[in-house]
Amino acid sequence: xxxxxxxxxxxxxxxxxxPDAGKTTLTEKLLLFGGAIQKAGAVKSNKIDMHARSDWMxxxxxxxxxxxxxxxAFEYExxxxxxxxxxxxxxxxxxxxxxxxxxxxxxxxxxxxxGVEIQTEKLMEVCRMRKTxxxxxxxxxxxxxxxxxxxxxxxxxxxxxQVHPLSWPIGMGKSFQGVYSLYDKxxxxxxxxxxxxxxxxxxxxxxxxxxxxxxxxxSYANQLREDVELLSDLYGPLDVDQYLKGEVAPVFFGxxxxxxxxxxxxxxxxKVSPNPKPRKLDEEWVPPIAEEFTGFVFKIHANxxxxxxxxxxxxxxxxxxxxxxxxxxxxxxxKKFRISQATAFMAQDKETIDEAFPGDIIGLYDTGNFKIxxxxxxxxxxxxxxxxxxxxxxxxxxxxxxxxxxKQLDKGLAQLMDEGVAQLFSFxxxxxxxxxxxxxxQFEVIxxxxxxxxxxxxxxxxxxxxxxxxxSAKDPKKLNAFISSKQRHIAKDKQGKLVFMAETxxxxxxxxxxxxxxxxxxxxxx
Ligand code: G4P
Numbered sequence: 001x002x003x004x005x006x007x008x009x010x011x012x013x014x015x016x017x018x019p020d021a022g023k024t025t026l027t028e029k030l031l032l033f034g035g036a037i038q039k040a041g042a043v044k045s046n047k048i049d050m051h052a053r054s055d056w057m058x059x060x061x062x063x064x065x066x067x068x069x070x071x072x073a074f075e076y077e078x079x080x081x082x083x084x085x086x087x088x089x090x091x092x093x094x095x096x097x098x099x100x101x102x103x104x105x106x107x108x109x110x111x112x113x114x115g116v117e118i119q120t121e122k123l124m125e126v127c128r129m130r131k132t133x134x135x136x137x138x139x140x141x142x143x144x145x146x147x148x149x150x151x152x153x154x155x156x157x158x159x160x161x162q163v164h165p166l167s168w169p170i171g172m173g174k175s176f177q178g179v180y181s182l183y184d185k186x187x188x189x190x191x192x193x194x195x196x197x198x199x200x201x202x203x204x205x206x207x208x209x210x211x212x213x214x215x216x217x218x219s220y221a222n223q224l225r226e227d228v229e230l231l232s233d234l235y236g237p238l239d240v241d242q243y244l245k246g247e248v249a250p251v252f253f254g255x256x257x258x259x260x261x262x263x264x265x266x267x268x269x270x271k272v273s274p275n276p277k278p279r280k281l282d283e284e285w286v287p288p289i290a291e292e293f294t295g296f297v298f299k300i301h302a303n304x305x306x307x308x309x310x311x312x313x314x315x316x317x318x319x320x321x322x323x324x325x326x327x328x329x330x331x332x333x334x335k336k337f338r339i340s341q342a343t344a345f346m347a348q349d350k351e352t353i354d355e356a357f358p359g360d361i362i363g364l365y366d367t368g369n370f371k372i373x374x375x376x377x378x379x380x381x382x383x384x385x386x387x388x389x390x391x392x393x394x395x396x397x398x399x400x401x402x403x404x405x406x407k408q409l410d411k412g413l414a415q416l417m418d419e420g421v422a423q424l425f426s427f428x429x430x431x432x433x434x435x436x437x438x439x440x441x442q443f444e445v446i447x448x449x450x451x452x453x454x455x456x457x458x459x460x461x462x463x464x465x466x467x468x469x470x471x472s473a474k475d476p477k478k479l480n481a482f483i484s485s486k487q488r489h490i491a492k493d494k495q496g497k498l499v500f501m502a503e504t505x506x507x508x509x510x511x512x513x514x515x516x517x518x519x520x521x522x523x524x525x526x
Pocket of ligand 1: 019021140255
């Protein structure tokens with residue numbers, strides 16, 4: 001098969017949701033359709049169980065499991081689907097943000113009882129920033145949830161995206177009858193337990209048909225007629241281009257656990273979702289069809305065995321064809337590497353691969369050569385952009401408890417930061433180091449891993465910090481003057497970029513007012 005055909009048949013997407021909305025359940029059903037797993041229960045959730053908080057080995061184990069499950073490739077109706085699972089736990093949100101840089105579209109799961117929840121709002125911000133096409137799946141229709149019109153309003157209001165329902169529920173909870181597909185005008189009746197998996201939906205091109213009364217009963221049939229009329233007035237046909245630009249989110253209703261509404265979602269997804277698109281390497285847009293292979297690392301996973309420091313770097317292929325055994329140019333290190341080992345992630349396993357195409361995610365064994373954001377090419381010099389670091393929300397000072405192990409501590413910290421576990425800021429004055437994270441849990445993971453993998457002991461002391469702001473200015477003199485006047489609050493991130501460590505929101509505002517010539521950025525790419 002030639003490169004164009006390989007690109008045409010690929011869909012690479014991520015599933016996002018607030019924990020417990022049903023992401024794992026939906027993933028599993030999608031894999032069942034793809035024949036990638038044979039029975040329910042085969043996909044382990046990669047969420048961190050809050051009850052296991054005090055058992056770090058358990059977390060490590062869970063993180064280990066998530067390697068196998070976090071990228072899942074399968075084929076469905078001739079399409080190669082690469083599904084990227086994301087940690088739902090908010091303490092690992094950075095990991096999710098980065099994963100979203102490697103996908104071409106997103107399916108977002110919303111719980112019909114709870115509506116849009118906070119974690120989904122944050123993730124949607126990242127999708128909006130990147131203009132990623134999003135499809136929403138409103139789940140758990142077998143429960144008494146909120147009114148479907150309310151849910152659509154909730155998505156529009158909280159997620160700042162226009163919605164476009166493509167299926168519509170008939171009843172809900174105990175009286176849930178099924179969904180009508182507004183996309184291909186068919187009705188699927190609900191039976192609990194996923195029994196309708198292979199049943200054909202009934203086509204009802206005209207909802208006025210008397211047949212509909214026979215199937216649904218007059219009252220539900222009339223309600224559906226009213227809804228369909230109202231919805232077609234409100235939304236009209238879907239403008240696929242608007243979806244592809246990330247301006248409109250098609251919405252489906254269903255119940256993942258009952259495998260209901262999932263086929264409609266998947267079938268439509270295959271019809272409308274984007275295949276790999278050009279990506280920006282420095283200032284140049286590289287189309288996937290470009291002959292030269294390019295790709296970037298968006299995730300690094302530590303090996304579970306502390307005796308071996310091998311890690312697995314997850315690389316998204318952006319253009320050309322990747323071949324195992326090839327010599328590829330590593331932009332940051334400015335040298336070529338022979339890649340002799342590469343794996344593909346199948347639904348439940350990793351397997352060695354010889355080649356990969358745009359949209360594919362491959363795992364590269366790494367002994368410390370890769371960092372998140374690294375670009376590999378067939379020779380082209382340049383880096384893929386778009387994996388920004390966001391300002392962390394909680395900061396602690398690193399206190400070395402064992403001076404004999406300073407080297408190990410530095411090495412451990414550097415490697416954990418390469419993996420993107422947290423962000424390290426080194427203050428210009430006094431050699432102080434601050435670790436910034438999104439969630440508390442990460443400090444405990446870092447402490448545990450430094451001890452177990454590097455033999456270093458640390459404690460974390462509280463720091464009064466509100467935000468890390470990357471700074472720049474058109475006039476270097478002004479920037480230098482600012483740095484001199486705020487020296488105690490200036491640090492460098494791990495790439496050596498200058499960061500202003502603001503103690504409080506009010507103070508940051510004051511400093512911004514007093515230094516209008518300085519630009520303060522809340523992400524590392526600007
Ligand atoms: P997550 O990955 O987004 O965190 O959610 P997950 O799929 O683990 O689902 C969270 C809970 O919601 C699970 O119940 C799951 O069974 C349930 N669930 C998923 N889809 C549906 C649905 O369509 N209807 C209903 N009623 N429930 C659904 P749990 O009790 O937390 O776990 P489990 O013991 O059932 O696995």
